[in-house]
Amino acid sequence: MLFHNTIYMFKNFLVCLAFISVVACGSKPRVIIEEVGVNLKPSLQHEVIAKEVVGILENYSYKKVSASDSISNIVYDNLIKTLDEGKNYLLQSDVDEFQVYRNSISQDFKNGDLSSAFHIFNTYNKRSLEVLQYALAQIDATHDLTKEESYVNYRDKLNWFKSDAELKEQWRKRVKFDLLSLKLTSAEGKDESAKHKETLKKRYTNLISQAKQTNSNDAFQLIMSAYTNAIDPHTTYYNPSFAQRFNEDMSNTLEGIGARLQMENEMVTIKEIIAGGPAFKDKSLKIDDRIIGVAQGDGEFEDIIGWRLDAAVAKIKGKKGTVVRLKILPAGQDISVQPAIVKLTRDKIVIEEESAKKTIKTVKGEDGKNYRVGVITLPKFYIDFEAYRKRDPNYKSTTRDVRLILDTLNRENVDAVVLDLRNNGGGSLQEAIELTGLFIEKGPVVQVKDTRGQIEIHQDEDSNVAWKGPFGVIINRYSASASEIFAGAIQDYGRGVILGSSSYGKGTVQSAVDMSRFISSVNKLKLKAAGETKDADTPNGAPEFGQINVTIAKFYRINGSSTQHKGVDPDITFPTQFTAEKYGESSEPAALPWDQIKSTNFNKIGDLKTINTQLSTKHTARMKNSAEYKFLLEDIEEFTKNFNSRTPISLSETKLKKERDENKTKNRNRLNKLLELHNMPLWKEGQPQPKVEFDFILGESLNVMKDYISLKK
Structure with missing residues (x-):
């Protein structure tokens, strides 16, 4: 059984050209998909699998x-959202036409009928190719950079376009913004308009090229993700293809920067920093940073906005020892900000070896005494299953x-231990149980309820306590x-103090199952007769x-509370x-709910309720x-404001340059304020x-532990 703990969704925006013919059939149109151009249709295998x-x-x-x-209804909304979450391609008339599928698309899947889903997909493809061709033509058009007008990049909260003219007006502004943004990144006084036009032409030409290479397997993957989610x-x-990639990712080594990426609003977005990798060690990249350009070594940057995720990943990944430079739009900041440049040396990331590491920190108590706290950083729960x-x-x-x-740490006589x-x-459930056993004597650690409602209690059987x-x-x-x-x-036993913010809320177990186990011999014969036993795109193995x-x-938990959702x-x-x-299981509409079962019989080690109240008072x-x-509260407030903002961006060169310069100054002053707090040299123009590596959360956690030691005494 595979305990799949990946906490991100593998999404991809896929585009291609399509020509659609619709014929009425009762109250619901039945789509007749023709072999025209690169128009996509489901294979017999897709229908059987669905x-x-x-x-x-x-x-x-x-x-x-x-x-x-x-x-x-949910599948329908998922599909539309996945295709065009930013509402930059589809018209209101398209969405109105799709409404006939809203209440029946899952039943269609059950009958092996994917025509409605492919129709939605193909209509989106048609619109996307039309606007990309229009955008390409707009690059050489005359754009008045003195005119005061605005552009909204992310339109998720706005209405769908009412007309083709309205859609094209949005893309005219987008091209103008792209050209203006490129111009503002140029060296002062240097005219690089020809170079910027060439950069943008490459961007849109590449998008069109990728669009035309999209195949029915790409469409099927996206459609099925809308259903399963x-x-x-x-x-x-x-x-x-995706299955092989997933299994390699879970079991082998990776070479690259050590980050899991996802496509959001046509930008490659960082969703997880893999412990032990270059990004983890460098500390320059953060979750929700957006990668808009990639350069190999000291070479020229290649624009990757709007690329397919797999194509962008291919540029970012690379052999161990090679250098990649990334052009970054920082998380929580508008797309009009000056991009940051991050330089990383690629390395081999062995997933199974994201090992625990220790440091010893000294913190001064109110009594004037120095306390030594052992800090163990644990990036994941790992085990070498093969050797085991x-x-x-x-x-x-x-x-x-x-x-x-x-x-x-025992030999070095530390006063307390913190596990970060x-x-x-x-990671490994077995390791979570056994690690708990290092801090408690024998007893239950977790309960697991299966699909039949049967509950299994997993115990720590080792009475030895390491700390x-x-x-x-x-x-x-x-x-x-x-x-x-x-x-x-640890919290239920009263064994230690839990510090930080609420956790993710993933309290479910997944098993990876080969679909061939569910395909009947009759269907396998049908597929063989149709020549579809193995797709040409299927990798060996x-x-x-x-x-x-x-x-x-x-x-x-052993107290009966689910870790799911909460x-x-x-x-x-x-x-x-x-x-x-915005983040975690509670942000997922289809997530299983929190619930509670009977508590196990376990003996609390201590009651920390009073101590925790005292610790909280001292902390406050x-x-x-x-x-x-x-400073932290101000940062959070600014991040939240920018993250939720849909403020229109000015397309006046003078005004946008002023806003960008103000943001640049604001960010520099902000960083200097933090450097000043730590008596560090200020950052000058x-x-x-x-690189700033101050860890306020860890620092204050050590202060809490210092209080804890004093109260325990």
Whole structure:
């Protein structure tokens, strides 16, 4: 069984040319898909797989959701949103036409009928190619850069375009903004208009070229994702190519920058920083940063706005030791800001070896005494399954590594230990249980309820305790799955203080199943007769019919509370810009709900309620006089304001340049304020931007642990 803890959705915007013929058939038009140009149609294999996927989700998944009107509504909305979330391509008339599928699209899938979904997809493709051709032609048009007009880049909260003229007006402004944005990045006084036009022509020509290469497998992948995500955000169908890529990603090594990427509003967006990789070590990149350009070594930047995700990834990834430069729009900032340049040396990231690491920090108490706190950073719950199965006595695992670290910290007589689980997306369930055992004596750690409603209690069977002193665990919104099991158990036993912000809320278990297990022999014969037993695009070694990662169970804490949806709430809370409404399981409309089952029989180690109240009081008092805390709150406020903003962008060169210069100055002053707080040299105009690695959350967590030590005494 594969415990799939990936906390992002693999999305891609795919475009291609289409010509559609629609014939009325009762109250619902039946789409007749013709072999014209690159118009796409589903294969017999796609229809068979779609039917089987619906059957799996109706009968075998944890949720067991029937294809119905209500699910059809969600599938329909998912498909439209995935294709054109920013409302930059489709017309209101297109959306009105699609409405006839709203209440029936899931039932169509159940019958193996994908015509309505492919019709929506092809209509979108047709619109996208039309506007891209128009945009390409607009590059050489005359644009008045003195005229005061505005452009809205992300139109998700606006209405659909009422006419083709309105759609083209949006794209005229987009081209004008792109040219203006490129101009403002040029060296002062240097006329590079010809170069900018060439850059933009390459961007749109590349988009058109990629569009025409889109095939029916690409369309089918996106369509099935719209269906599975309507059931559960962690249930996913992967076509053969995507399945192979997913399995390699889960089990082998990667070479690149060490980040998981997703396409959002036609920009490659960072959704996870992989521990141990170049991006993790460099600390320049943040979640939700957008990559708009890529350069190999010291070469020219290549614009990647609007690229297919796989094409962009191919440019960003590369061999170990090679250098890549990325042009970044920072998270929470408008697209009109001056891009930052990040230079990284690619490396090999071995997923299984994102090892636990320790440092010892010294913090001064109110009594004047210096306390030493051992900090263990754990990026994921890992185990070398192959070596474990072969009974290798030296197999590598989270628990073994942390036990050795704790032995060292015991010998060095530290006063407390903190386990940092921030951004730890999970991993091995077995390791979460055994790691808990290093801090408690024998007892239950987690409960798992399967599709039949049967509950299994997973126990720690080892009575040895590796650390008995004061203990703290730091979590944040990206601590998920196994991290939540561990933190929840520590909290329920009263074994330590949980610090940070509420965790992700992923309390479900997935199993990866080869779709060939569900394809009947009759259907296999039909596919063979039709010459569709193996698609030409299927890589060698990939599952012939793809794979489905389906939710089969749910996690519960030993107190009976589910970790699903709510996650784990800390005892000492720190503010965060990653809110429950925007990030985590609670932001997913189709996520399984929180619920509760019977508590297990377990013996609490201690009751920290009183101590936690005292710690919170001391923490709050300290924050009232903390300049760093005030700085953090201001940053969060600014991030939230920019993230939620849909403010129109001025297309006047003078005004936009002024706004960009003001933002540049504001960002420099902001960074200098932080540098000043830490008595560091200020950042001056013309100097490279300094890397700032101050960790306020860890620093204040150490202060809380210092209070904890004093109160325990």
